[in-house]
Amino acid sequence: MLRSTFSWSGVFFVLAAGAPGSAQAAPPKTMAEVLAAAKPTDWRPLDPENTLLMELASGQVVIELHPAFAPRHVANVKALVRERYFDGLAVVRVQDNYVAQWGDPEAENLAERRPLKRAERTLAAEFTVPLAAGVPFTRLPDADGYAPEVGFSNGFPAARDPAAGRAWLAHCYAAVGAGRENDADSGGGPELYAVIGHAPRHLDRNVTVFGRVVEGIERLSTLPRGTKAMGFYAAAAERAPIRRIRVAADAPAAERPALQVIRTDTETFQALVESRRNRRDEWFKAPAGHIELCNVPLPVRPQEGAR
Amino acid sequence: MLRSTFSWSGVFFVLAAGAPGSAQAAPPKTMAEVLAAAKPTDWRPLDPENTLLMELASGQVVIELHPAFAPRHVANVKALVRERYFDGLAVVRVQDNYVAQWGDPEAENLAERRPLKRAERTLAAEFTVPLAAGVPFTRLPDADGYAPEVGFSNGFPAARDPAAGRAWLAHCYAAVGAGRENDADSGGGPELYAVIGHAPRHLDRNVTVFGRVVEGIERLSTLPRGTKAMGFYAAAAERAPIRRIRVAADAPAAERPALQVIRTDTETFQALVESRRNRRDEWFKAPAGHIELCNVPLPVRPQEGAR
Numbered sequence: 001m002l003r004s005t006f007s008w009s010g011v012f013f014v015l016a017a018g019a020p021g022s023a024q025a026a027p028p029k030t031m032a033e034v035l036a037a038a039k040p041t042d043w044r045p046l047d048p049e050n051t052l053l054m055e056l057a058s059g060q061v062v063i064e065l066h067p068a069f070a071p072r073h074v075a076n077v078k079a080l081v082r083e084r085y086f087d088g089l090a091v092v093r094v095q096d097n098y099v100a101q102w103g104d105p106e107a108e109n110l111a112e113r114r115p116l117k118r119a120e121r122t123l124a125a126e127f128t129v130p131l132a133a134g135v136p137f138t139r140l141p142d143a144d145g146y147a148p149e150v151g152f153s154n155g156f157p158a159a160r161d162p163a164a165g166r167a168w169l170a171h172c173y174a175a176v177g178a179g180r181e182n183d184a185d186s187g188g189g190p191e192l193y194a195v196i197g198h199a200p201r202h203l204d205r206n207v208t209v210f211g212r213v214v215e216g217i218e219r220l221s222t223l224p225r226g227t228k229a230m231g232f233y234a235a236a237a238e239r240a241p242i243r244r245i246r247v248a249a250d251a252p253a254a255e256r257p258a259l260q261v262i263r264t265d266t267e268t269f270q271a272l273v274e275s276r277r278n279r280r281d282e283w284f285k286a287p288a289g290h291i292e293l294c295n296v297p298l299p300v301r302p303q304e305g306a307r
Numbered sequence: 308m309l310r311s312t313f314s315w316s317g318v319f320f321v322l323a324a325g326a327p328g329s330a331q332a333a334p335p336k337t338m339a340e341v342l343a344a345a346k347p348t349d350w351r352p353l354d355p356e357n358t359l360l361m362e363l364a365s366g367q368v369v370i371e372l373h374p375a376f377a378p379r380h381v382a383n384v385k386a387l388v389r390e391r392y393f394d395g396l397a398v399v400r401v402q403d404n405y406v407a408q409w410g411d412p413e414a415e416n417l418a419e420r421r422p423l424k425r426a427e428r429t430l431a432a433e434f435t436v437p438l439a440a441g442v443p444f445t446r447l448p449d450a451d452g453y454a455p456e457v458g459f460s461n462g463f464p465a466a467r468d469p470a471a472g473r474a475w476l477a478h479c480y481a482a483v484g485a486g487r488e489n490d491a492d493s494g495g496g497p498e499l500y501a502v503i504g505h506a507p508r509h510l511d512r513n514v515t516v517f518g519r520v521v522e523g524i525e526r527l528s529t530l531p532r533g534t535k536a537m538g539f540y541a542a543a544a545e546r547a548p549i550r551r552i553r554v555a556a557d558a559p560a561a562e563r564p565a566l567q568v569i570r571t572d573t574e575t576f577q578a579l580v581e582s583r584r585n586r587r588d589e590w591f592k593a594p595a596g597h598i599e600l601c602n603v604p605l606p607v608r609p610q611e612g613a614r
Binding site for chain 2: 097205225
């Protein structure tokens with residue numbers, strides 16, 4: 001069996017079971033078993049004030065926001081949504097194994113692009129936040145190549161650099177960020193993207209990430225790939241129109257997604273991670289002994305008793 | 308700036324330039340510049356005898372085979388292809404951020420499933436090969452959580468464990484392997500899959516990987532996701548039919564893909580990797596200082612002078 005390259009890292013998960021003859025030890029669980037045994041408090045609801053509902057022709061994409069990592073961007077994206085900036089705009093770019101991006105197809109054309117009301121067109125970058133800001137963080141003991149420490153912050157994959165005193169959201173599958181031009185401060189919200197491929201972690205600390213698709217990512221990941229450079233659509237007819245985006249708090253209660261997201265600061269979540277770090281499902285013959293940040297599942301389920 | 312967690316690893320890329328006043332040092336290149344400066348010998352053609360052409364309604368998927376990692380599986384898949392086993396079968400499963408899988412929709416139903424001629428229905432597992440077999444390997448100096456060593460073998464992302472004396476192909480985006488049941492020896496080729504999401508590296512050493520999609524992966528990654536468990540399609544009408552699969556050598560010369568793949572055992576490729584490990588494009592503000600195996604681009608281009 002493979003010995004982990006990372007046994008040096010010092011933080012090591014000790015198997016709670018497996019020693020023959022140790023009668024007390026509980027057997028290791030599969031993820032299904034961990035979730036079946038989870039308590040109601042192992043789940044959390046979405047906060048309607050920090051949830052966006054994006055409607056495409058194929059249905060709804062639910063995006064959770066994490067204002068602690070990008071307070072100005074989250075406020076501005078919500079301002080854009082509330083002044084109906086995105087309604088009638090489109091997904092303009094889908095690059096295979098990379099990102100889907102949406103915004104104003106006329107954004108290149110200053111004269112044509114959609115005017116703003118109270119929202120800002122650009123904002124100063126929020127690529128990272130100071131550790132001193134105290135955003136929650138539950139460390140994943142597994143080593144990572146892109147950051148000294150990785151883990152989860154309220155259900156979002158995140159990273160930290162204690163020496164630099166900074167934390168940031170990681171570009172895992174389904175991460176949502178604010179596109180920008182070459183100028184670091186040229187983002188802000190009018191152009192957004194979601195990761196639909198292998199985690200482009202080299203974008204970490206280079207773009208403001210502020211959200212995560214918690215339901216409906218397949219409505220973006222199955223869109224036709226654009227044939228122009230970087231996956232932009234060649235013709236207007238190819239774009240995927242955005243019917244509207246709403247803040248969930250502004251939708252009638254019956255239209256808010258009745259979803260619960262796994263909490264990442266619990267013993268249940270630690271057990272879930274271990275169930276995936278070393279798969280014990282009968283199918284697996286060689287447990288990995290390691291799990292990469294973006295391979296940790298973040299289960300979402302219908303709220304108990306929801307319609 | 309982030310200091311890599313992995314400076315301990317000993318194998319460290321030394322920047323060839325950047326010191327002010329050092330007149331001789333060449334400036335670091337972007338990937339576009341590296342490719343523009345590549346020599347014809349930095350590219351290799353596809354071997355028609357080790358290339359599969361899968362035709363879906365949307366067009367062609369080109370799969371390169373790597374027989375050194377799974378000689379029996381490659382021989383059997385080619386035997387299946389040559390007895391037209393796959394022609395008229397279908398993509399039966401597409402699970403978001405995971406895999407697309409194809410084969411006989413009636414495979415569960417012994418009485419209905421398609422008979423074989425000379426090909427085998429199952430084969431002994433070829434999850435790994437002995438290092439002593441001498442498969443080529445160019446190591447990537449960057450550390451990896453899933454294997455003691457990672458790198459490239461003739462253009463395929465691969466991994467090695469010197470202590471165990473084994474090597475294997477890694478489950479990066481576009482990897483192609485042989486599905487199996489719980490029994491390690493229940494694969495063999497009649498059911499195949501391609502990775503269409505974040506690299507499921509926990510599958511490494513658990514399934515026989517023998518190929519890689521070099522063109523047309525988007526014809527698989529954009530397929531509708533199945534709504535049954537594990538992404539299987541709920542209804543026969545949802546499946547994506549396979550018109551046919553051919554070995555490229557059996558196709559008329561004019562129908563063989565005129566493609567060249569980057570060689571991974573060259574100085575040019577090392578420069579390409581470094582151009583992505585530390586992005587110098589103007590857009591990037593914080594070079595990563597690290598690159599993960601499955602984030603290394605493997606460029607494919609039309610053959611010079613091809614039609």
